[in-house]
Amino acid sequence: MSPERPDPVTKLPATACSRSWEVAGHPVHGTAARAGFWVALEQPGPWGRDAFTESWLDPELGVRLQSACAQAGGRLVLIRSVSDHRTRDDGAPRQVFLAGDLGGATGGPWLVTGAIVDPAELLRLDLPALLDGGPDAVLAALPGLRLTDAGILLVCTNGKRDVCCAVRGRPVALEGSRRRPGQVWECTHTGGHRFAPTGIALPSGHTIARLTGELAVAVVDAEARRELCPDTLDAAHDRGRSHLELPVQAAEGWVRARTGETALEALAGSVEAGDEWEATVLVVHRDGRRWRLRVHKELTGERLYDSCGSGPADARAFVVDELPSR
Template sequence: MTEAPSGHGHSAPGACSVLWDQAHAPAPGTAAQARFWVALEQPGPWGREAATQSHLDPDVGAGLDRLCAEHGGRLLLIRRPGTHADRRGSEGQRVYVAGGLTDRPWLLEADLDLPSQLGRLPWPALAAGDIDIVLDAVPELEEASDPVLLVCTNSRRDVCCALRGRPVALAAAQARPGRVWECSHTGGHRFAPTGVLLPWGQTLARLDEDLAVEVLDAAERGELPAAALGPWHDRGRSVLEPPAQAVEAALREQLGELDLIALSTSAEPDPEDSTAWRCTVSHRDGRCWSVRVERLMGDHLPESCGKAPVATWSWRVGPASLV
């Protein structure tokens, strides 16, 4: 397993992410599943359930969160790294909408006067990745010029995200202004600092300032940096099921494949083993592999700070056979 790099953030010795680091727990196959992402700027404090426990109108937040979930997507709140005063500028609230994650990812952005304008999103078309219908329904949106990296800093969900995520987000934002945002809970605070790279929905673990900047620079080419490959950092693409995430991450590392959309992966349960899946990975150059993956139980570790240890699990990816 990959050795743990040093210096990717600070936290108390007993914090959940520190314990998972010490256990060298692998990250692949742990990305939150989402067919699309909606990221809405909301300055100020966030509660545990940020969509309804912030200065965003709770009815608007609850409605957007429900509509995203019903159509297979995820809503995040975002804010600019640094101080969290709830100041509202004349430019409105920034929103990013990422879709087409299966094979042709796209990212839209706007500065909205009212967050409720997002209620006009055509949710089935968004889930299907139809950018034209989305733009027709919400004409305030336009194609974003650059990818963005969202770093989880939602301390009310887990303190690791604030203590480890905020310094990374701030330093990376200073290096690449306007392209890094703090965000609410993405899942996986045990891998803090965690991030989501839009538009691809690529989810990352154990970020540090240098890696965050490398990720953004590589994303300009539609790639991941080589340093992000492997079980220490690559949690997987959100559009995939967990076993497919794990298999794709393993094969990406094996091939040294940096292109974010070069691989497509599907998973089917193994009819002979309830803990295993059969995955098919296709490369856009025509190659195709069959891979078996098993879910294994592991050590007992706390999944959140202050929680009792529970049995953990990881994925064991078998050899890839060309088909």
Template sequence: MTCSAIWDDVGLPAWGTAPRASFWVAVEQAGPWGAKAFTQSRLDPAVGAAIETAALDAGGRALLIRRPIARGEQADRPVRRVYLAGGLTGRPWLLTGQVGEPAEVLTLPWGELATLDAVDVLRRVDWLAPLDQGVLLVCGNSKRDLCCAQRGRPIALELEREHPGRVWECTHTGGHRFAPTGIVLPTGQSVARLTVDIAAAALTAADAGRLASETFGPWHDRGRGHLEPVCAVAEAHVRELTGETDPAALVAVDSGDSTVEVTHTDGRVWTVRLALQEHPEQLPESCGKAAVAARTWSVLAVS
């Protein structure tokens, strides 16, 4: 049994498991990917390593993406699509462009991407332009985990037929045990256990600069990665309680001792007390790996 099937059977929540990132960069790379895709693909490994390192060093995340099409059609194109999502702490924005050489991505102002607004980035990077619709990246890195092949790739293929050009397979995002998983841009929300309907709702909401209420709750909402896990869980819980879809409406501040204060722009405040609890059984977090202690977040009280 795959790791995601085991976690589904046990029914454990996905809250607080989003990959940490203050911005996202996605670079098109067709063809096969190895387990360490940035250095194990048709991409020059030196360039791939430099892009991945630049993003991590700046507090963000870089992913490789490819079109969800038949493997035999996965040929390199003369230009590559690039997405850049930022502004995650306020009003998220999404830029896109094409580069002839992957090394051009290294010209991004990496050290400032976590804080720059879209206008500033556009002034500095002439090959980027604004994108006013959402994009969904679905983990399909089968060399990293079997679940990505069995669950991620089929749903990416189906979504591409219904939403052509707006859904991409992407490399490792963590959380194989919640496959199929996806990253919604520009909000940076990480979604677990994707379905076609939930993906469609997420894209529609992203077009309007919102989060989809269909993604709320512990079964699907892994959180937004610019937040510390404890804050991401508290924010996600308040969104589920209120149905608030505006990404900029809530501010979560860790008060210590697993207590988070969540403030709404309208003045409402929630104090959320949480616990990181250990499941009685050990479970595998990735296919083929040994079972380990399974820890998940729970909300103990809200006032």
């Protein structure tokens, strides 16, 4: 494909951020937005660039909810069904999903779902409990919700934030929701539109690049098994699990790509030394295998588009090298 010509399928120009990064082919490891828990609130209707203040959601409430989640170490996203074509807010109950304990401190990630009438009900939540606690605190605060064994996938389609997410994300959400109704949703910005179509799998918090309709189905099915989808565990798709530090995301992705390990709790990673740009990371498998890895972010030598709304900039990507074991 010539980079000077529009993509014949998406019609996106060569300067579209996701096209420039896709053609370059750099690894996506270590690019997941950080979040220790996720709150997904159904919000029908149009979304602006800042969907929390530019939608049918009360903007003051949107700011309060977003700020409360961020201060507690998590993230709020708005979601909508691909089949929802309402032209006004009719006050109908809204679906909500809450994914907590992504690090497995109390036995593994969990997902709670149900309907609420007023989004302000979410202000009753003990949000810090979502980081390393079970679902009991959530169910006590919102007794109409329930624990579910299902998995879901949130696909970013916020075209007002970046055109790539709308053009590439919506067909994936449409195909996924057709085949797995109620388990694949459109969502607002999650970070990384240069990797569109991109999405968040819950309850694992796995962030995935370059989704397809087929991958969306496989991801949802893997989440129901409380596993990672094996077809996404490579440098082109696996951005990382959101609760991990960026170098640990990259290191774990490197290990999973080489071992094919899909179990959520199989690996534990920690930074031995360094910072977000260069670190020594130890990854330990529950069977005793260990990998000491040097994770460093390098300039690729190219100027690529991080967003369709900005000009080209020096591109960087994580490089992972294995170090001698001690």
